[in-house]
Amino acid sequence: xxxxxxxxxxxxxxAGGGGLxxxxxxxQADASVxxxxxxxxxxxxxxxxxxxMNAALANVLPDNWHWHxxxxxxxxxxxxxxxxxxxxxxxxxxxxxxxxxxxxxxxRLDNGKIYQRPFGGQSQNFGGDQAAxxxxxxxxxxxxxxxxxxxxxxxxxxxFFDEYFAIDLLQDDDGxxxxxLVLEIETGEPLIxxxxxxxxxxxxxxxxxxxxxxxxxxTGDGMAMALRAGLPLxxxxxxxxxxxxxxxxxxxxxxxxxxxxxYLLNKDGERFMERYAPHAKDLASRDxxxxxxxxxxxxxxxxGPNGDHVLLKLDHLGExxxxxxLPSIRTMAKTFMNVDMVYEPVPVFPTAHYTxxxxxxxxxxxVVTPMGNTSEVEVDGLYAVGECACVSVHGANRLGxxxxxxxxxxxxxxxxxxxxxxKENRYHRPMNMDSVDKAMARxxxxxxxxxxxxxxxxxxxxQKVMEEYCGVFRNDEILRTGVEKMRDxxxxxxNAVLADHSKVFNTARIEAMELxxxxxxxxxxxxxxxSRKESRGAHSRMDYTERDDVHWLKHSLYFxxxxxxxxxxxxxxxMTVEAFPPKARVY
Amino acid sequence: MRISVYRYNPETDAxxxxxxxxxxxxxxTMVRDALLEIxxxxxxxxxxxxxxxxxxxxxxxxxxxxxxxxxxxKIAELKEPVEIRPMPGMPIIRDLVxxxxxxxxxxxxxxxxxxxxxxxxxxxxxxxxxxxxKLDGLYECILCGCCSxxxxxxxxxxxxxxxxxxxxxxxxxxxDNRDQGTEERxxxxxxxxxxxxxxxxxxxxxxxxxxxxxTKAIGHIKQLMLKNMV
Numbered sequence: 001x002x003x004x005x006x007x008x009x010x011x012x013x014x015a016g017g018g019g020l021x022x023x024x025x026x027x028q029a030d031a032s033v034x035x036x037x038x039x040x041x042x043x044x045x046x047x048x049x050x051x052x053m054n055a056a057l058a059n060v061l062p063d064n065w066h067w068h069x070x071x072x073x074x075x076x077x078x079x080x081x082x083x084x085x086x087x088x089x090x091x092x093x094x095x096x097x098x099x100x101x102x103x104x105x106x107x108r109l110d111n112g113k114i115y116q117r118p119f120g121g122q123s124q125n126f127g128g129d130q131a132a133x134x135x136x137x138x139x140x141x142x143x144x145x146x147x148x149x150x151x152x153x154x155x156x157x158x159x160f161f162d163e164y165f166a167i168d169l170l171q172d173d174d175g176x177x178x179x180x181l182v183l184e185i186e187t188g189e190p191l192i193x194x195x196x197x198x199x200x201x202x203x204x205x206x207x208x209x210x211x212x213x214x215x216x217x218x219t220g221d222g223m224a225m226a227l228r229a230g231l232p233l234x235x236x237x238x239x240x241x242x243x244x245x246x247x248x249x250x251x252x253x254x255x256x257x258x259x260x261x262x263y264l265l266n267k268d269g270e271r272f273m274e275r276y277a278p279h280a281k282d283l284a285s286r287d288x289x290x291x292x293x294x295x296x297x298x299x300x301x302x303x304g305p306n307g308d309h310v311l312l313k314l315d316h317l318g319e320x321x322x323x324x325x326l327p328s329i330r331t332m333a334k335t336f337m338n339v340d341m342v343y344e345p346v347p348v349f350p351t352a353h354y355t356x357x358x359x360x361x362x363x364x365x366x367v368v369t370p371m372g373n374t375s376e377v378e379v380d381g382l383y384a385v386g387e388c389a390c391v392s393v394h395g396a397n398r399l400g401x402x403x404x405x406x407x408x409x410x411x412x413x414x415x416x417x418x419x420x421x422x423k424e425n426r427y428h429r430p431m432n433m434d435s436v437d438k439a440m441a442r443x444x445x446x447x448x449x450x451x452x453x454x455x456x457x458x459x460x461x462x463q464k465v466m467e468e469y470c471g472v473f474r475n476d477e478i479l480r481t482g483v484e485k486m487r488d489x490x491x492x493x494x495n496a497v498l499a500d501h502s503k504v505f506n507t508a509r510i511e512a513m514e515l516x517x518x519x520x521x522x523x524x525x526x527x528x529x530x531s532r533k534e535s536r537g538a539h540s541r542m543d544y545t546e547r548d549d550v551h552w553l554k555h556s557l558y559f560x561x562x563x564x565x566x567x568x569x570x571x572x573x574x575m576t577v578e579a580f581p582p583k584a585r586v587y
Numbered sequence: 588m589r590i591s592v593y594r595y596n597p598e599t600d601a602x603x604x605x606x607x608x609x610x611x612x613x614x615x616t617m618v619r620d621a622l623l624e625i626x627x628x629x630x631x632x633x634x635x636x637x638x639x640x641x642x643x644x645x646x647x648x649x650x651x652x653x654x655x656x657x658x659x660x661k662i663a664e665l666k667e668p669v670e671i672r673p674m675p676g677m678p679i680i681r682d683l684v685x686x687x688x689x690x691x692x693x694x695x696x697x698x699x700x701x702x703x704x705x706x707x708x709x710x711x712x713x714x715x716x717x718x719x720x721k722l723d724g725l726y727e728c729i730l731c732g733c734c735s736x737x738x739x740x741x742x743x744x745x746x747x748x749x750x751x752x753x754x755x756x757x758x759x760x761x762x763d764n765r766d767q768g769t770e771e772r773x774x775x776x777x778x779x780x781x782x783x784x785x786x787x788x789x790x791x792x793x794x795x796x797x798x799x800x801x802t803k804a805i806g807h808i809k810q811l812m813l814k815n816m817v
Contacts, residue, residue, distance in 0.1 A: 039637060042644065042730050043643040048640070100712060101703070101711075103766075105722045105763075109716070113713070143729070151699045154699065154700060186686075216636060216638075335641070336615075456626075502596060502599070504681050505680050506633075
């Protein structure tokens, strides 16, 4: 069968903030760029980011990028790569101004400057008083940024393939990436998109967990494509649980709620964060606050008839502040909990939120993989940015407000580097039909009919296993059981069949391929977690309660074949300033 | 609860039909939850959805005759039997999935981006809180299409009338003190159809899941156009 082919200079897979910032850079440089997205671009999950984007503008309190860098390194529990972190924090202010010029409707201060709010893990003067570094558009900052970036791409005439699902990367025998095989969801027809350079910007994989803040589409498609292309995933054991998901439901209540002055209470009405983080209290790092909430509940101080959550108190802020700064989450709590936060506290519990790990890259967004004795060799033609990537600016724990920054900074950096790459690589390389056949086999596998496991059931089981055996608290026994159970789910997936084999807008088939992706990522996560025998950032082991810099100040690299793990050093050397050496992490 | 859903698969069905399901619901069940339950019973049932909390705009559908988002509509509060259909006025691809190509073309046509003639400073453009307040009720649009899909003027002229969603965005930039494209925006909307097909039927504001008011925005554009003519 002959598959139609389209050719572009650059292919961007994913139309969230990272993909759209990169495609804008490419389009403005007159590169022909195709953006492939399985949903219409403004449906991408960047849209759900609430609280804001960090940049040391010093509009509210004194600030500078170097303090931001320190906070980010400390927040990462020293697993972040300090060159990438310096690059990001230095670029932050410029890129916020650029977004503002793109039309992002940031909230404003009386002097007309961009409004900034305090967020967790922020300090002035390297660990001193609380900073106010998070630039916000009320509690809809992600929506505002995503829409503005999409609008800029309309202006720049970027070519969009809306509702096309990426099946797999195409590569030649040397491993050079040649583009991707995609599926037009509306017609069910495959299409080869050939490109001189390809960017993965497919977002995170929060759907591996049962209760999560993520959208249905957050299935880690790019990460799984990288794994299938023989590339590793880095630091997958570090999964962020956001302290304040709506209890039992999972919808996100922004950290901005605490930034605006909200705080957490246990069943005794105690402001318990004072015990866990005497200085930063409710604005400690997310890993610290999530563990504190989980500990309160485990030790019997949870609220409600089942004692299974804590309360986020906001009523003291007053209706005016809530309507001005937190209007969306007020509506959300009303809709999903029948709670009006102007009058009552909101029940919250830690909820799976953000994939710190991902496809390893350098600070230009180039995907890197170990080869021989070298730990980071660039994969020719392939880039990755945003939540699907691991550059790594978040290390073992991401700071709130740093993910919108990450996608914009590295989306732009990758776009720039791809433009350079195109100058050196003027022509498409020959298409490798073996690679196309392999990708087609992935699609055709779902033509099988008969009896077998169903996709929704397998997905539910996977999410339950990950929640029970790879959650906030881990130990060897729990994780070993998790590995066993995930391997079992992997085996069951081989027997799964679809009941719907139609072509037109077949969402059942898309969901099956998404589940394949999720299961690979869940396996990567639980294997990486089992192997890391220390507690660092979001990875908390009850059997190894301390951080162990002697043995574990290193990145994990998980490979799909044989579930192999390798390790590589953290890039401790910043670009221009002195390194921040690991210290005890106290908030 | 009895739910009747619109079914049409162009590969197998000569005609669309309604199919009825009985679903157990609680006071918390959203329409989207019920649709997911139906999909589990019949995996061929097809609809768009993603964030589940009313911010991505994927799951605009017609619920008991009125457009809305499935993920933030409580099913227990609806009149039984609940009838779920695709949004009207847009071509149907399959079941509840409609073709929104035209809708997005109209959005692109209003130049939904800041137009600047002057150079930008090295820091932010200043905007007072009062100037910024003028964007509230405009920028929050999630492009779900509920408004345009409920507008009779858009149903009859989807190719010529920009529709409430696009016009709301046109006003979002006209109302932004940082934008310098007023003239070309108004020029673009000139003529009997693009803007003036709005007959203030106001379905758009009734159905908007974000509580926005496109009719009012359209009124502002008309006023500005008249002001610029005299």
